Amino acid sequence: MTVTSPMESTATHRAQARRVAALEKRRRTGSLMTVLVWTASAVAVLPLLAIVTHLVIGGAGALSINFFTRMPAPAGVAGGGMANAIVGTLLLVGIAALIGLPVGLGAGLFLAERRETRLAELVRFVADVLSGLPSIVLGIFAWELIVRPTGRFSALSGGVALGLLIVPLVTRATEEMVKLVPPALAESALALGFPRWRAAIVIVLRTAMPGIVTAALVAIARAAGETAPLLFTAFGNSYWSLDPTRPIAALPLQIFAYAQSPYDDWRAQAWAGALVLLLLVTLMSLLARAVLRARQSLTQGVTPRAGVGDD
Amino acid sequence: MTDLSRVRSVPKSAGVAPSVSLHGLVAKYGLRVAVRDVSIECQAGAVTAIIGPSGCGKSTLLRCVNRLHESVPGATAAGSVRIGGSEIYARHVDPILLRRRVGMVFQQPTPFPTLSIFDNVAAGLRAAGLREDLALQDIVERALTRAGLWTEVKDQLLRSAHCLSGGQQQRLCIARALAVDPTVLLLDEPTASLDPLGSQRVEELVYELRGSVTIIVVTHNMQQAARVSDTTAFMLDGELVEHAPTRTLFTTPADQRTEAYVTGRFG
Numbered sequence: 312m313t314v315t316s317p318m319e320s321t322a323t324h325r326a327q328a329r330r331v332a333a334l335e336k337r338r339r340t341g342s343l344m345t346v347l348v349w350t351a352s353a354v355a356v357l358p359l360l361a362i363v364t365h366l367v368i369g370g371a372g373a374l375s376i377n378f379f380t381r382m383p384a385p386a387g388v389a390g391g392g393m394a395n396a397i398v399g400t401l402l403l404v405g406i407a408a409l410i411g412l413p414v415g416l417g418a419g420l421f422l423a424e425r426r427e428t429r430l431a432e433l434v435r436f437v438a439d440v441l442s443g444l445p446s447i448v449l450g451i452f453a454w455e456l457i458v459r460p461t462g463r464f465s466a467l468s469g470g471v472a473l474g475l476l477i478v479p480l481v482t483r484a485t486e487e488m489v490k491l492v493p494p495a496l497a498e499s500a501l502a503l504g505f506p507r508w509r510a511a512i513v514i515v516l517r518t519a520m521p522g523i524v525t526a527a528l529v530a531i532a533r534a535a536g537e538t539a540p541l542l543f544t545a546f547g548n549s550y551w552s553l554d555p556t557r558p559i560a561a562l563p564l565q566i567f568a569y570a571q572s573p574y575d576d577w578r579a580q581a582w583a584g585a586l587v588l589l590l591l592v593t594l595m596s597l598l599a600r601a602v603l604r605a606r607q608s609l610t611q612g613v614t615p616r617a618g619v620g621d622d
Numbered sequence: 623m624t625d626l627s628r629v630r631s632v633p634k635s636a637g638v639a640p641s642v643s644l645h646g647l648v649a650k651y652g653l654r655v656a657v658r659d660v661s662i663e664c665q666a667g668a669v670t671a672i673i674g675p676s677g678c679g680k681s682t683l684l685r686c687v688n689r690l691h692e693s694v695p696g697a698t699a700a701g702s703v704r705i706g707g708s709e710i711y712a713r714h715v716d717p718i719l720l721r722r723r724v725g726m727v728f729q730q731p732t733p734f735p736t737l738s739i740f741d742n743v744a745a746g747l748r749a750a751g752l753r754e755d756l757a758l759q760d761i762v763e764r765a766l767t768r769a770g771l772w773t774e775v776k777d778q779l780l781r782s783a784h785c786l787s788g789g790q791q792q793r794l795c796i797a798r799a800l801a802v803d804p805t806v807l808l809l810d811e812p813t814a815s816l817d818p819l820g821s822q823r824v825e826e827l828v829y830e831l832r833g834s835v836t837i838i839v840v841t842h843n844m845q846q847a848a849r850v851s852d853t854t855a856f857m858l859d860g861e862l863v864e865h866a867p868t869r870t871l872f873t874t875p876a877d878q879r880t881e882a883y884v885t886g887r888f889g
Binding site: 426427493495496498499500501502503504505506507509513514517518520 | 688690693695718719721722725726728730732734735736745746749750795798799802
């Protein structure tokens with residue numbers, strides 16, 4: 312039998328009280344932090360929800376088959392659309408991808424293969440600066456490069472401006488994705504008698520491709536929504552045009568023009584245009600995610616799969 | 623008639639297998655020396671095992687024999703490596719062509735995940751410029767058969783290589799290495815990631831290939847070295863301690879350090 316003196320028992324009592332108090336305090340801090348984190352998440356999601364509801368309320372009314380198939384109508388005339396701007400945006404993004412993807416892919420592969428060289432450091436630095444540049448600067452550059460010498464605004468100059476926007480994004484993404492490919496794969500290829508370039512392209516780049524495609528889609532989606540680089544390059548056009556040497560309409564430009572107009576139906580069309588742009592970008596992101604999932608199954612393949620019997 | 627059947631029973635590349643001799647080989651990563659002045663003679667058509675504790679330079683030594691070592695940034699090799707009497711570090715030797723004669727299999731199975739089983743095996747041949755489908759099919763089937771994988775995969779040649787189990791993937795990598803018909807095969811702990819049954823298949827394969835191919839196998843598993851090799855070399859801290867017929871090395875080693883290692887007193 313143990314005998315505890317009164318003094319000892321108060322001491323244990325006090326220690327226990329301290330423990331309870333500490334536990335209580337920890338609990339309070341914990342719930343406070345949970346509330347804070349939830350609030351932060353809500354604040355982060357709120358703008359997107361607000362934007363989407365606004366776009367749907369403002370734009371859904373003007374969204375019809377006409378919007379996709381008709382040309383812009385004069386103010387007050389019903390049934391106008393943005394067919395030229397939608398096609399124009401596709402054309403601009405197409406030109407941008409044609410310029411930006413090969414350059415970005417090549418530069419990214421170079422950065423990953425020649426990580427430590429001086430030139431690689433330089434290219435990496437330039438790519439970072441380029442991706443941090445305000446997009447209107449790219450517009451000015453394309454203006455100086457193409458619009459001024461040729462003497463007119465053109466789809467080509469707009470495509471070049473957007474292409475410059477894509478290049479650094481694709482470059483850095485390609486570098487990161489290629490670095491993720493296990494080096495053992497490239498070594499196996501070399502050990503089989505692959506020349507280095509062939510190992511890089513056939514084995515490494517192909518294995519990294521889903522990740523690169525994802526990044527490229529995100530970059531293209533970003534380019535599709537850019538307005539500033541197009542203001543004085545593609546310029547906008549109220550008529551139908553597919554000529555790359557002529558000014559061309561683009562969704563962001565059309566939205567820009569319509570949103571400032573005093574006419575209600577034009578403003579509704581601007582909302583609808585914004586909604587279409589949002590849908591386009593969302594679609595690309597979804598596509599990018601699907602490709603990313605395919606990628607995961609690829610790199611998993613390098614290590615043996617669980618559950619497959621060896622007999 | 624009798625002549626032909628006699629010829630057929632002889633392994634395809636018998637007699638072609640060259641000897642591999644290293645002389646004064648020094649391999650470095652930057653300033654760190656991984657292999658110090660190693661000289662070793664691997665007999666033609668024999669299986670040479672290299673054992674030793676982790677980090678003793680076994681793998682680096684192996685990687686010098688197909689000149690893969692120099693593909694690592696900052697890595698250098700000096701000394702002499704002769705395959706069949708000709709110096710592979712001579713200036714006129716193209717490492718790409720060399721690697722088509724000297725196959726290599728890594729510790730982890732490394733099938734190319736984007737390629738089908740067939741394309742994996744054909745990869746080396748295609749890189750060497752072989753394009754005719756019929757010839758490719760023939761060689762792929764023979765390589766898979768030699769690696770003991772043909773019956774398991776013959777109905778799924780167009781499936782992705784990562785549908786296979788780990789052991790099958792490793793045998794696929796061996797088939798891929800064999801497809802280009804190398805005369806020297808370098809195995810870098812080929813069974814380290816396999817279960818006992820998978821290891822056994824690989825060991826059987828090594829046993830079958832001896833004679834027609836000169837094999838150097840790096841292994842952590844001393845029982846495995848004892849089972850598959852003709853001679854065994856023991857390395858420690860980048861130096862070759864001893865190289866002797868396998869039975870001798872394991873029963874009456876000349877060096878005390880070898881004895882300590884093979885009896886499990888360290889490493």
